[in-house]
Amino acid sequence: MSPTSDREMRSKLLFDRNLFTQIGLDSGALTMLGTLVHGFGDPGEYRGTAQKGDGPEATFQVSVDRSCAVAQVNVDLATLADEDDGCGDDARRFVVHPKGFAVFHVSGGSGGYWVNLRRADEDPAVKAYDSRRLEQGDIFSAVLLRPGRYAIENALSKARGEVTVAYPTVGKVAYRPPAALDAECGETIKPHAIRLKPAQGLNVHVTAPARVKITLVEPDDGPQSRPGSTAPRSRATRRKR
Amino acid sequence: MSDVTIAASANAFEQLFDAVRDNFHFSKSDSGSFGPFSASYSIALHLEDGTLTLNDDNTIEVKDVDIVWDTLEVQICFDLPCIPGFCVVPDPWNGCLVSFPEICLGSICAPVDLSGLVSEISDVKASLVPTYFVDPARLPGWSDLDAELNGHPNKWRIFIDPVWVNVDPIDIPATIDNLLENAVKNAIDSAISFLPGWMQDIVLAVLGPIIDLIISTLDIVTDIADWLSDLLGNLFGLLGIIETAVADYFASQYPIYEFEDPYPVLAAEPGLIPVKIPIRNLAATVNSKEMVVVADVGP
Numbered sequence: 031m032s033p034t035s036d037r038e039m040r041s042k043l044l045f046d047r048n049l050f051t052q053i054g055l056d057s058g059a060l061t062m063l064g065t066l067v068h069g070f071g072d073p074g075e076y077r078g079t080a081q082k083g084d085g086p087e088a089t090f091q092v093s094v095d096r097s098c099a100v101a102q103v104n105v106d107l108a109t110l111a112d113e114d115d116g117c118g119d120d121a122r123r124f125v126v127h128p129k130g131f132a133v134f135h136v137s138g139g140s141g142g143y144w145v146n147l148r149r150a151d152e153d154p155a156v157k158a159y160d161s162r163r164l165e166q167g168d169i170f171s172a173v174l175l176r177p178g179r180y181a182i183e184n185a186l187s188k189a190r191g192e193v194t195v196a197y198p199t200v201g202k203v204a205y206r207p208p209a210a211l212d213a214e215c216g217e218t219i220k221p222h223a224i225r226l227k228p229a230q231g232l233n234v235h236v237t238a239p240a241r242v243k244i245t246l247v248e249p250d251d252g253p254q255s256r257p258g259s260t261a262p263r264s265r266a267t268r269r270k271r
Numbered sequence: 272m273s274d275v276t277i278a279a280s281a282n283a284f285e286q287l288f289d290a291v292r293d294n295f296h297f298s299k300s301d302s303g304s305f306g307p308f309s310a311s312y313s314i315a316l317h318l319e320d321g322t323l324t325l326n327d328d329n330t331i332e333v334k335d336v337d338i339v340w341d342t343l344e345v346q347i348c349f350d351l352p353c354i355p356g357f358c359v360v361p362d363p364w365n366g367c368l369v370s371f372p373e374i375c376l377g378s379i380c381a382p383v384d385l386s387g388l389v390s391e392i393s394d395v396k397a398s399l400v401p402t403y404f405v406d407p408a409r410l411p412g413w414s415d416l417d418a419e420l421n422g423h424p425n426k427w428r429i430f431i432d433p434v435w436v437n438v439d440p441i442d443i444p445a446t447i448d449n450l451l452e453n454a455v456k457n458a459i460d461s462a463i464s465f466l467p468g469w470m471q472d473i474v475l476a477v478l479g480p481i482i483d484l485i486i487s488t489l490d491i492v493t494d495i496a497d498w499l500s501d502l503l504g505n506l507f508g509l510l511g512i513i514e515t516a517v518a519d520y521f522a523s524q525y526p527i528y529e530f531e532d533p534y535p536v537l538a539a540e541p542g543l544i545p546v547k548i549p550i551r552n553l554a555a556t557v558n559s560k561e562m563v564v565v566a567d568v569g570p
Contacts, residue, residue, distance in 0.1 A: 039302055039311050039348055041462045043377035050470045067359050067369055101368045131360060131369045171359045171371045177469050198472045204479025210357040210371070228473055231357035231371055252472060 046138045050175065057170040057234075057242040058162035058185075060107060061141035066134040066161055067169040068147075070094040073128050075150035080107045080134075082142050087111040090122040092132055092147070101130040107143040108136045134161065168236040171210070175229060178249035182224070182234075184215050185241040191219035193244060197252040198228035207231070215240045273565035275550070279528075284562045285323050287527045291431065292318045292336065294525050297516045305506060308349040308489050312507060315342035318392070318517075325557045329398055331431060336392040338438070338513065343388055345499065347451075348380040349488045351459075354477050376474060379462050381454035383447070383499075391439045392513075397521065399555035399562065400432040404529070415533050416544060424533075428526035429555045429564065436514040440504050443496040448482065451495055456481050528555075528564070 048062050055064045070076065073094045079086040088110040092103070103124040110122065126132060134145050148158035163186065164170065174180060180193040191213075198205060210231030214220045216238030226232060234242050279287065295318045302311035321336030353375040360369035406423040418424045459478065463471050478484050485491070491498045504510040533547035551569030555562065 039309060039346060039380060041348075041377075041379040041458055043379075043462050044375050045377065045466065049374065050467055065359070065371055101362075102370070104372075133359075133369055135372065137372075169359055169369075171357075173371070173374070175470065175473060197469065198476035200472070200475050200479070202480065204352065204483065205476040206355060207357070210359070228476060229354050231359075233359050249469075251469060 048138070048140055052140070053176045053246045055172050055174070055242070055244040057164055057240070058144050059142045060134060060136050060144065060161075062136050062138065063173045063175065064136075064141075065171040066145070066164070067131045067171060068134065068145075068159070068161070068165075069129070069131050069167055070126070071128060076147050077150050078105075078145060078147045080105075080110050081144050081146060082111075086146075087143065088122070090124065091150070093123070093125045094128050094130075095125055096128060098125045098127050098130075100126050102126070102133055103130070104133045104135060105145075106137045107134055107145070108139050108141065162241055164236040164240045164242070166216075166237055166239075168240075170215070170234040170236065170240075170242045172232045172234065172242075172244060173229060174226060174232065174244065176246060176249060177228065177252065179247045180244050181247050182213075182215075182219060182242065182244045184217075184219065184238075185243050186239050187217050189215065189218045191222045191224065193224040193226060193232070195226045195230075195250070196228055197250045215242050273552070273554075274568040275564075275566045277564045279562045279564075281325050281560055284325060284527075284557070288323050288331075288333070288431070291521065291525050291527050292321065295517065295520050297513065297520075298342070299512065301507060303507065305502075306490075308347055310348070310502060310507075311346045312503060312509075313342055313344045314340060314509070316340050316513070321392070325559050325562070327559045329556050329558070330434070331395075331397045331399070331557055333395040333397070334393065336395070338390045338392060340386060340388045340390070343385040344382065345385065345503065346380050346382045347489070348378055350378045351376040351474075352477060352484075352488070354473070376477075377462070379455065379458040381451065381458040383450050383454050385443065385447070385450075388441070388443075390441045392436060392517065393439050394435070394437040395433050395517070395521075396435050397431045397433040399429055399527070399557060400522070401427055401429050401553045401555050401564075402523075402526075403532070404428050415547065419531070419535070419545070419547070424531045427530040427532055427550055427553045427566070429528045429553075430523060430526050431521040433518045433521055436518045438510045438513050438517075440510065441500045443500045445494075445496055447496050447499055448494075451485060451499075452482050455485055530566075 046062060052061050060066060073096055076092040078090045078092060080088045090110055103126045105124060136143060145161040146158055174195045177195045177197040182191045182193050207230040208227055210233050211224060212233045213224055214237050215234045298315035300313040316338050319337040319339050322334050324332045353373040356371045356373040358367035358370050362368045404426040409418045409423040463474050530550060533549045535545050535547050537546035539545040548568050551567045553566040555564045
């Protein structure tokens with residue numbers, strides 16, 4: 031028997047309200063359910079800024095190093111802004127293999143972050159990376175928790191598609207979402223109609239400059255509405271009523 | 272040969288024992304972490320019934336004493352399963368280079384009230400042990416008369432000194448399945464009540480049938496009743512704790528009989544102090560018919 035300090039003796043849910051109040055997703059304004067995967071390719075030192083709204087929230091460094099075997103570095107944009115901004119700060123320095131990826135995600139809060147990256151040995155001829163304009167090879171990973179019908183679009187090319195998220199049912203065994211579905215977004219969105227199981231992931235592979243926006247069009251409230259539900263309703267729902 | 276011999280019949284001894292037994296009350300609470308779950312308990316109990324036998328080998332045997340659990344409250348806390356993450360970039364070996372993080376739900380605590388259960392002390396084997404008690408409130412300068420007048424005389428006390436105490440495992444009823452299932456369901460419903468309906472349904476779908484969730488999360492390989500009995504009796508060590516508490520109580524806290532020393536023979540009268548005789552070398556034994564206490568009148 032060991033002390034109970036590691037688990038409090040009371041119920042404690044970890045839900046961030048933003049998980050169920052932020053319904054739409056935007057690759058140019060990352061929130062908890064949207065993650066950006068970006069590969070660097072060329073070794074070197076990179077300087078980055080996590081931005082929110084008009085101003086920078088935090089800076090960070092990424093060393094892309096052949097001697098490093100790490101394939102994935104997670105850059106939590108939410109906590110990055112909480113760290114003290116200091117030179118040589120390990121909390122803001124990340125190392126990854128040239129064939130690896132930086133995963134920009136938001137662990138909590140309202141999010142809305144985008145990322146700016148440029149090489150430390152700044153070359154005016156090389157344009158900085160701006161996550162509001164995804165590049166070929168980037169992946170925007172998303173989880174659409176709210177069941178319903180969504181519109182998915184590339185805000186840069188106006189390519190459009192549709193995503194449907196099924197309503198969950200309590201079965202005889204615990205439900206586990208199937209593997210994530212892959213889609214492409216560039217000049218067009220393939221497949222045009224994407225059907226997701228509840229809480230199933232969606233990996234949107236960018237094939238041309240893109241800003242992926244996913245917007246709820248019609249929510250699915252399941253076979254019957256629960257009394258006292260505080261579910262946020264979209265404008266489409268209100269119109270329908 | 273002893274100067275004083277006092278005997279109490281088996282029936283009288285049984286009444287003395289009943290008083291000792293009925294005065295026993297025990298309460299305790301504790302909590303602990305056991306890997307996948309945490310638990311806490313709060314108990315209060317007393318003893319009832321039982322059959323007493325005096326043996327010719329100078330031992331006392333008590334069987335089938337009921338442990339009445341006036342309070343037996345258990346709370347079990349565990350982490351709910353996470354909504355799993357997924358692979359974003361697979362590697363060529365069917366593994367995953369880059370993954371989307373899982374979404375964890377948190378933990379819940381389910382209280383279960385089993386108050387009113389009855390379990391059993393199957394066997395107590397004991398002998399009698401006299402001890403001499405010097406009242407700690409007695410001042411050093413007091414005479415025996417001063418001590419008596421102030422209500423703090425020395426005493427000979429006869430305790431039942433257990434050789435062993437066997438407490439049976441707590442027999443948790445099979446209805447615990449429903450009790451725990453409802454408790455966990457209520458805890459989950461309460462914890463997720465602030466979520467919109469569709470989010471509640473996602474959580475409930477991920478959790479699956481509550482009874483399966485309990486069994487898998489708490490790593491129950493037998494049945495829930497046996498698991499809970501083992502948790503309380505062995506992991507928390509309640510069987511040993513009760514055995515120790517009972518043994519300690521009988522052996523040193525509540526004597527089955529006690530004599531004032533010096534023993535008052537004649538009460539005080541106006542103008543006369545009481546007549547008291549000092550008791551020395553007190554011994555207590557039992558046989559199948561009675562308890563026998565012998566002592567000398569000493570200086």
